[in-house]
Amino acid sequence: MSMVLSSRALLACALGAFTLVACSDEHSHDHGVDAAPPVIDAAPDAPPAAASVTLALTHLVAGAPVAIGTTTPYTNTAGNAFGVTIVRYFISDVTLTYADQQERRIAGVHYVDHDLPATLAWHLADDLPTGPLASVAFTMGLAPANNVTGAFTAPPESLMEWPVMMGGGYHYLKFEGRYVDRSAAPFNFKVHAGPLQGTDYSFPVVLDATGHTVGAAGATLPVQMNLERWFGAWDLNDYFNAAHPGIMGDAAAQAALRANGAAVFTLGPS
Amino acid sequence: MRSRLVAAVVALGAAACTASDPPPAPYDLPLPPGFPPMAVPADNPTTEPGVALGRQLYHDVRLSPDGRRACASCHRQDRAFTDPAAPGVLPHVNLAWSRNFLWDGRFVGTLEEAMVMEVEDFFQTDVARLAEPDLEAMFAAAFGTPEITTTRAAYALAQFQRTLTSGAAPYDRYWAGDASALDAAAQRGLALFYSERAECFHCHGTRLFTDNQFHNIGLDADVAGTGRGAITGAAGDDGRWKTPTLRNVALTGPYMHDDRFATLEEVVAFYSSGVALSPTLDTIIRIGGFQLTPEEQADLVAFLRSLTDEAFVTDPRLGPPP
Numbered sequence: 001m002s003m004v005l006s007s008r009a010l011l012a013c014a015l016g017a018f019t020l021v022a023c024s025d026e027h028s029h030d031h032g033v034d035a036a037p038p039v040i041d042a043a044p045d046a047p048p049a050a051a052s053v054t055l056a057l058t059h060l061v062a063g064a065p066v067a068i069g070t071t072t073p074y075t076n077t078a079g080n081a082f083g084v085t086i087v088r089y090f091i092s093d094v095t096l097t098y099a100d101q102q103e104r105r106i107a108g109v110h111y112v113d114h115d116l117p118a119t120l121a122w123h124l125a126d127d128l129p130t131g132p133l134a135s136v137a138f139t140m141g142l143a144p145a146n147n148v149t150g151a152f153t154a155p156p157e158s159l160m161e162w163p164v165m166m167g168g169g170y171h172y173l174k175f176e177g178r179y180v181d182r183s184a185a186p187f188n189f190k191v192h193a194g195p196l197q198g199t200d201y202s203f204p205v206v207l208d209a210t211g212h213t214v215g216a217a218g219a220t221l222p223v224q225m226n227l228e229r230w231f232g233a234w235d236l237n238d239y240f241n242a243a244h245p246g247i248m249g250d251a252a253a254q255a256a257l258r259a260n261g262a263a264v265f266t267l268g269p270s
Numbered sequence: 271m272r273s274r275l276v277a278a279v280v281a282l283g284a285a286a287c288t289a290s291d292p293p294p295a296p297y298d299l300p301l302p303p304g305f306p307p308m309a310v311p312a313d314n315p316t317t318e319p320g321v322a323l324g325r326q327l328y329h330d331v332r333l334s335p336d337g338r339r340a341c342a343s344c345h346r347q348d349r350a351f352t353d354p355a356a357p358g359v360l361p362h363v364n365l366a367w368s369r370n371f372l373w374d375g376r377f378v379g380t381l382e383e384a385m386v387m388e389v390e391d392f393f394q395t396d397v398a399r400l401a402e403p404d405l406e407a408m409f410a411a412a413f414g415t416p417e418i419t420t421t422r423a424a425y426a427l428a429q430f431q432r433t434l435t436s437g438a439a440p441y442d443r444y445w446a447g448d449a450s451a452l453d454a455a456a457q458r459g460l461a462l463f464y465s466e467r468a469e470c471f472h473c474h475g476t477r478l479f480t481d482n483q484f485h486n487i488g489l490d491a492d493v494a495g496t497g498r499g500a501i502t503g504a505a506g507d508d509g510r511w512k513t514p515t516l517r518n519v520a521l522t523g524p525y526m527h528d529d530r531f532a533t534l535e536e537v538v539a540f541y542s543s544g545v546a547l548s549p550t551l552d553t554i555i556r557i558g559g560f561q562l563t564p565e566e567q568a569d570l571v572a573f574l575r576s577l578t579d580e581a582f583v584t585d586p587r588l589g590p591p592p
Contacts, residue, residue: 070549085552153306155481159476159481163464188554190553192466248465
């Protein structure tokens with residue numbers, strides 16, 4: 001009701017700030033995991049399932065953890081100097097394949113925001129088999145069946161909304177930052193991916209998990225997003241300029257981004 | 271802890287009800303199509319007498335110790351519950367979905383907590399001043415006891431705030447299938463609004479037309495210590511201000527946290543060519559502005575005017591009690 005608050009109000013605002021911290025954990029960022037049991041395709045002679053597995057999401061540039069900011073300390077393949085401000089995305093439907101060819105499929109959707117620590121781990125299940133792994137697979141983005149406007153009703157997930165005029169649903173990815181253009185001026189880039197006009201640009205990711213084992217104490221699998229690889233060989237001047245400020249409405253760019261995405265994820269060491 | 275304390279206070283009040291008292295009639299809160307679910311806490315259900323009390327208090331100058339101000343003093347219904355004459359007043363529209371309050375987010379919490387803050391800290395309400403027969407009767411109807419507390423007053427205000435829901439503008443009729451609800455200029459403006467050419471929708475998204483987050487849209491080149499940063503102390507928050515809803519935006523000028531723009535035309539012109547580069551400028555914003563043509567700017571303004579919900583700003587249920 002007013003912009004003016006007393007010093008007493010400021011004290012109470014401090015309490016409010018604690019509320020904000022608590023808010024980040026107010027709801028799970030895993031969707032379809034807690035609400036329904038995971039879909040598990042188990043071999044008939046599978047050993048008792050007992051271990052928990054978590055995906056730990058990290059974001060790298062040139063192999064090192066990304067430093068968020070509007071400066072441009074990095075260089076992509078095309079030689080553009082760039083920096084990163086925002087990394088937000090959905091991954092969904094994980095499949096663990098064991099060395100003995102057992103598969104465990106965990107259906108669900110997980111939202112990741114680099115700035116929200118609570119989103120940087122996806123606890124898949126507590127009842128998974130132990131043993132050495134062969135691969136970890138998931139979908140980058142949302143499967144079309146999950147990608148319907150209104151499916152997410154609360155932020156931050158709801159803020160990934162993809163405009164109905166572009167087909168509706170939700171962004172798969174918001175990767176933003178700043179680069180230095182041909183005129184040596186700063187220009188903001190917005191690598192936003194989504195289901196443009198009904199075409200699904202999500203894609204499967206399969207990571208070699210040789211050397212990773214689900215032990216009795218479970219496993220944390222370090223999934224790395226190597227941010228500069230989203231650009232592939234792109235010269236950012238060609239994709240983010242005065243005449244072409246973004247790629248959301250550009251089907252060719254969405255397809256190219258999907259192709260670049262094939263190399264974006266890696267599985268780090270245990 | 272604070273909310274638990276508040277809940278305990280209200281629970282004590284509720285305990286004053288006798289088993290023979292009928293429960294207050296629930297207030298029907300229909301959601302506009304496409305709106306997210308509205309959170310209503312279990313300790314403050316929205317009821318007919320609770321909303322009536324909240325409406326009374328919203329318009330009642332007895333809320334302030336000097337008897338000169340009520341909420342409605344700076345939140346006029348005909349201006350979508352803001353006031354062009356009061357500096358920096360955000361409209362009371364769809365606050366039921368907000369957790370960040372005021373331009374710099376100096377209060378973060380639930381609607382109930384925000385209203386407690388308003389009653390106790392902004393108005394510094396003297397409950398003795400409220401202890402008059404008409405209000406005591408309304409408190410008794412709403413909370414089962416005539417005892418007046420600041421918490422109960424705040425909870426009643428929160429109930430009334432939940433009725434300040436706006437989602438019946440021409441834009442909404444257009445999406446519901448009435449193509450005639452938007453003229454050609456507004457339809458062109460809508461297409462621009464939801465494009466990266468004008469880049470409005472990422473912050474003013476969902477059917478609420480706000481993400482309720484904080485952004486630096488490039489109002490100033492020197493942002494040190496301003497906006498959200500003045501509250502959090504984080505340099506990365508400097509120059510970031512809360513995204514206001516665009517619902518009824520044609521009625522809520524002047525615009526921005528410091529009222530620097532008098533008209534929507536000035537706002538759109540700023541986005542077109544007035545964006546200043548600063549260390550925290552959002553990367554969703556084009557440095558220097560979006561370079562919109564005069565025709566595009568006019569179309570955007572036409573679209574923004576289509577967000578005016580005439581029923582909301584004239585609904586007698588939201589105005590002063592008879």
